[in-house]
Amino acid sequence: MYQIRQNTVVEIVNDHFQLFPPTTTPATILISQAFKLFSSLVYISMDEPPLAWHPPAISLSSPPIAVAQGRPRESEEYPENFFRCAKWCPDGGCALDVDLVFRQPSPIVDFAWYPGATASNPSSYCFLASVRECPVKLLDASNGRLRASYKLVDHRERQIAPHCLAFNCMATHLYCGYEDAIEVFDFQQPGEGTKLPTTPSKKSRDGMKGIVSSISFCSDYSGLYAASSLASAIALFSEQTGADPVAYLDGMAAPVTQVKFDPMRPHILYAAQRRSNEILCWDVREPLEVLRSFARKSAGTNQKLLFDIDPAGRWLATGDQDGYISMFDLHTENSEPTIKFKAHDDSIGSLAFNPVDATLLSVSGSRHFDDSSVISHSGGSESSDSSDSESEWDEDDEGGYMRNYIRRRRQPIRPLVVDSSVKIWKFSPGEDVRQTDTGMQNQTMSENSGTG
Structure with a gap:
């Protein structure tokens, strides 16, 4: 005998329903997808235990080894381009092909995968891109086709590109952060959204002022999320209360560039600051006191250096301006890194753990100016x-x-790029480095820095 879990079927149906045009009726969607859904379901025997996802086991008994690396494509127009950020596809195994380059009219400010994106399901294989002076674009990850757009317009009727993008836990709404406000869109209904001001007015001193630089949702599906600003502030909001903040965190001394909740302990929040040598940690149940901090070297650069936490909530990985990666054990009280190793020859812009494999993705690059x-x-x-x-x-x-x-017109100073590269680090020894000139053979979605 075989059985199908009802909640699994509902989740898959909802996943397909979200990605169809609003003009299609729900009945047509369900009927047209019925055969595809049930033909692709996994049947579970009653005699066998149900399948469960387990986070990848990461052991730091020895330093990780680089199993793949690559560099951005050479461009005569922008020779100083470098990788700023890279993100795994949610399924951990497939993303944009390295040969697919989606040209945009302006620099890319931020991007985010659709939470259910997977190459095996073309309807869900998409991502969002925030392009300067353009609406937020929902792009097909296979061919770059525009599926939908979400407009942010200011009081002068100019298009606004949000500085950060985030989905809620149910992937039904999109949250976009920009100056003094957060815009909320219904993901199934492209167009205009709902504005949630983070401060009453421009002249008011109340609320969270400045550009909203990062948004992170709590993993317990409670609707709680944290938003940070470049005015050295972090506020907690709830989907149920709208623009009314739940609480404010204390302890910041510099512009906050990233916030992230612990995936296994939803009451723990981490934050990184610009030109700061530490990553701060709070227990949101006591937001007025910093719980602990983790040291890293980043005071000498204005660049945004992103950290990440593994899916099991055990390790925090962060890079510094000298190309070193430090990993901290979150299950101990020790604030010193468990392991620190040389990964790149330049600033490490971002790190990302693979959700299904014991690998770490790192990117490096920055602009250097020679005054001589x-x-x-x-x-x-x-x-x-x-x-x-x-x-x-x-x-x-x-x-x-x-x-x-x-x-005579003096030629402008062009920046120099020391090391612009992407590497995949595996936490089990015994594999050789595979290097390519055009990019990663292991598929990742990476963002080249444009002219901005």
Whole structure:
């Protein structure tokens, strides 16, 4: 005898329903998808235990080894491009093909996978992209086709690109953070959303002011989420209360660039700050006191350095400005890293644990400016001591002399990129490094830094 769990069927039906156009009737959707759904279901024998997901086991008895690495494609237009962020597909095994490049009209501010994205289900294989001065785009991860758009318009009727994107736990609503507000969209109904102001007015000192830089939802499906701003503030909100904050956290001294809830302990929140040498931790049940902190070297860069926590909630991984990765054991009171190893030759912009495998994804790169030389567009250099103008003395009609200026435009200083690379680190020894020139053979979705 075989049985099918009812909640599993409902979840799959809802997953397909969300990704169809709003004009399609629910009856048509359910009928057209019935055969596909039940033909792809996994039947569980009553004599066998139900299948359960287990987080990947990570052992730090020895340093991880790099099993794959790659670099961004060379571009004559933007030779200083580098990887800023990379995110695993939610299924942990498939993402954008390295040969697929989706050109956008402006720099990409942020992106986020659809929580149920998987290459085996084309309808769910999509992601969101926040592009400067454009609506939020829902793009097909297979071919870059635009599926839907979500508009944020300011009082001057200009398109706003949110600085952060986040789905709620049920993946029914999209939360977008920008200056002094959070916009909430019904994911099934593209168009305009609902604005949740984080401060009463521009002149008011109340609330959470500044650009909302990060949003993270609590993993207990309670609707609680944390939002941070570049004005050194973190506030807790609830989906049920709307714009009214639940609580404010204390202890920040710099702009907050990232917040993240512990996946296994929903009352624990972590936050990173710009130009700060520590990652802070709070128990949201006592938001006025910092619970503990983790040291990292990032005070010498303005770059956003993202950390991550493994799915089991055991390890916190973070990179620093010198290319080192530090991993902290969250199940102990020790604030020193359990392991620290050299991973890149430049700042590590982001780290991401694989949700199904014991691997870690890291990206590096930053812009360096050499003040001693001025780099021309052709790749050559000329001395920075050269003058912007040259003068000559000419005789005028009355026998006097006048000075003529010849102005020359000085070439702009072009940044240098020391190490722009992506690497996959495996926490079990015995595999060799596989290097490619065009990118990762292990499929990952990565974001090149544009002109911004």
